[in-house]
Amino acid sequence: MTIKKREKIKDLLAQKEERENVIAKGWIRTKRDSKGGFSFLELNDGSTINNIQVIVDHSLECYGDVSEKLTTGACLSIEGKLTLSPGKGQSVEIQAKNVTVYGIADTEEFPLQKKRHSFEFLRTISHLRPRTNTFGSIMRVRNRLAYGIHQFFHERGFVYLHTPIITSSDCEGAGELFQVTTLDISNPPIENKTIDYSQDFFGKKTGLTVSGQLEGEVYAMALGEIYTFGPTFRAENSNTSRHLAEFWMVEPEMAFYDLEDDMELAEEFIKYLLKDALEYCGDDMEFFNLRIDKTLIERLRHVLDSSFEKITYTEAVDILLKSGEKFQYPVEWGENLQSEHERYLTEKKFKKPVIVFDYPEAIKPFYMKVNDDGKTVRAMDVLVPQLGEIIGGSQREDNYQILMDRMKEKGIDADEYYWYLELRKFGSAPHSGFGLGFERLVQFVTGMENIRDVIPFPRTPKQAGF
RNA sequence: UCCGGAGUGGCUCAAUGGUAGAGCAAUCGGCUGUUAACCGAUUUGUUACAGGUUCGAGUCCUGUCUCCGGAGCCA
Numbered sequence: 001m002t003i004k005k006r007e008k009i010k011d012l013l014a015q016k017e018e019r020e021n022v023i024a025k026g027w028i029r030t031k032r033d034s035k036g037g038f039s040f041l042e043l044n045d046g047s048t049i050n051n052i053q054v055i056v057d058h059s060l061e062c063y064g065d066v067s068e069k070l071t072t073g074a075c076l077s078i079e080g081k082l083t084l085s086p087g088k089g090q091s092v093e094i095q096a097k098n099v100t101v102y103g104i105a106d107t108e109e110f111p112l113q114k115k116r117h118s119f120e121f122l123r124t125i126s127h128l129r130p131r132t133n134t135f136g137s138i139m140r141v142r143n144r145l146a147y148g149i150h151q152f153f154h155e156r157g158f159v160y161l162h163t164p165i166i167t168s169s170d171c172e173g174a175g176e177l178f179q180v181t182t183l184d185i186s187n188p189p190i191e192n193k194t195i196d197y198s199q200d201f202f203g204k205k206t207g208l209t210v211s212g213q214l215e216g217e218v219y220a221m222a223l224g225e226i227y228t229f230g231p232t233f234r235a236e237n238s239n240t241s242r243h244l245a246e247f248w249m250v251e252p253e254m255a256f257y258d259l260e261d262d263m264e265l266a267e268e269f270i271k272y273l274l275k276d277a278l279e280y281c282g283d284d285m286e287f288f289n290l291r292i293d294k295t296l297i298e299r300l301r302h303v304l305d306s307s308f309e310k311i312t313y314t315e316a317v318d319i320l321l322k323s324g325e326k327f328q329y330p331v332e333w334g335e336n337l338q339s340e341h342e343r344y345l346t347e348k349k350f351k352k353p354v355i356v357f358d359y360p361e362a363i364k365p366f367y368m369k370v371n372d373d374g375k376t377v378r379a380m381d382v383l384v385p386q387l388g389e390i391i392g393g394s395q396r397e398d399n400y401q402i403l404m405d406r407m408k409e410k411g412i413d414a415d416e417y418y419w420y421l422e423l424r425k426f427g428s429a430p431h432s433g434f435g436l437g438f439e440r441l442v443q444f445v446t447g448m449e450n451i452r453d454v455i456p457f458p459r460t461p462k463q464a465g466f
Numbered sequence: 467u468c469c470g471g472a473g474u475g476g477c478u479c480a481a482u483g484g485u486a487g488a489g490c491a492a493u494c495g496g497c498u499g500u501u502a503a504c505c506g507a508u509u510u511g512u513u514a515c516a517g518g519u520u521c522g523a524g525u526c527c528u529g530u531c532u533c534c535g536g537a538g539c540c541a
Contacts, residue, residue: 114502240537336538390541
């Protein structure tokens with residue numbers, strides 16, 4: 001007895017010749033009935049955006065049992081013959097010999113219709129939206145990008161490092177951590193009118209990580225080049241199309257890299273991933289280009305073909321001041337660049353990604369290396385058209401005394417970070433790194449406007465359903 | 467968090483303070499190797515929630531909630 005195996009629709013569609021006894025399994029996207037005595041089913045199994053057309057003859061033995069159940073959303077197993085299609089729109093199709101219904105989808109209740117839905121509505125049915133063309137494509141591209149990230153770093157000898165999810169250190173500043181506790185929050189232990197965290201699970205106040213960078217530095221200072229790729233949490237009340245409370249971040253950290261090396265790696269990295277997506281997700285990318293953003297592929301190719309513009313913060317301020325543009329927020333050296341300023345640089349001035357570096361010391365975190373001028377730090381942001389900041393990175397301060405002084409200046413408790421400081425005390429070395437918001441990358445590559453639509457289950461303020 | 471907009475059949479949206487409607491979907495029928503099929507008919511409502519003004523509120527006012535867009539924070 002031969003064991004008949006299900007073939008993926010992606011593989012079946014690539015066939016050039018007719019073949020008996022194929023098995024396909026998947027969900028019905030649409031059905032068109034012909035009173036000529038057969039139905040056309042569009043079957044999708046997620047292996048590709050493309051459906052395979054299945055012809056179900058109403059004279060089939062099984063038809064009486066299944067006819068009522070062949071509706072949009074139902075899940076089926078089809079056995080039949082793969083044939084060349086006489087109709088337009090597909091080269092092959094399956095002439096069904098037997099149809100098994102795994103699961104019905106009552107048309108009165110099933111919310112996905114064979115028409116366009118708003119992304120807003122689809123967010124309310126996060127458990128069913130992966131069965132749409134758009135979300136299938138997004139998650140396939142997301143998956144390919146994740147794979148590409150590992151591939152990129154492994155080709156370069158980076159070590160994939162797992163940094164902790166629960167931490168007691170706060171890398172960027174207070175007020176943005178999700179607290180982790182096993183204390184009874186309705187009746188916490190009190191000592192001197194404050195909560196006594198010595199009785200908490202870890203014996204101190206802990207939270208979910210906002211970045212694996214500091215821990216990443218620890219291992220870069222031993223293994224040379226490492227990267228992290230994992231979930232990150234920010235309890236900021238951000239309500240924008242570019243922020244999530246839980247998102248995935250990629251953070252490479254490299255010993256012996258200065259800021260120039262860092263920028264070079266960032267550019268190479270972005271280009272590698274764009275090329276990868278275009279090469280391996282052709283059908284999905286074409287779909288985005290057709291339905292989401294007609295200039296997408298052209299724009300990505302342009303990014304691939306051009307070198308990123310590298311300008312200092314001071315140069316950027318100069319350009320903005322001389323631009324003649326009327327900005328809502330004034331441009332002034334020492335202030336953060338506003339979204340509108342970044343957009344001018346990437347979309348109007350250079351029309352490609354721009355790396356701005358050497359930012360004023362006062363507006364950047366304590367761990368960034370201070371330049372000789374004493375006023376700027378070795379920080380860099382990669383800005384891309386439409387989206388803005390996709391990467392933020394820096395060369396790290398490697399001088400023990402300077403780092404100590406900066407922590408003091410910024411009001412950071414050096415005792416808490418003694419281990420971080422000791423990296424500079426024992427065998428310090430120049431090193432650099434950056435962070436890439438994975439969902440922002442997926443947005444950039446797919447053209448999707450809202451970050452809530454490029455992660456399977458988005459977490460945002462007031463939203464943790466599913 | 468701030469500014470602006472929105473919340474009405476399953477979905478997308480209409481409705482000058484005066485009888486809540488259309489398209490799509492669904493259902494039924496017709497037609498067809500069909501392709502977001504097509505044609506005809508039918509069904510579907512606590513107008514987000516709580517108050518208030520008014521003879522009368524989907525519409526005006528107050529509060530609350532949620533969503534969307536923009537800003538800040540950032541990745």
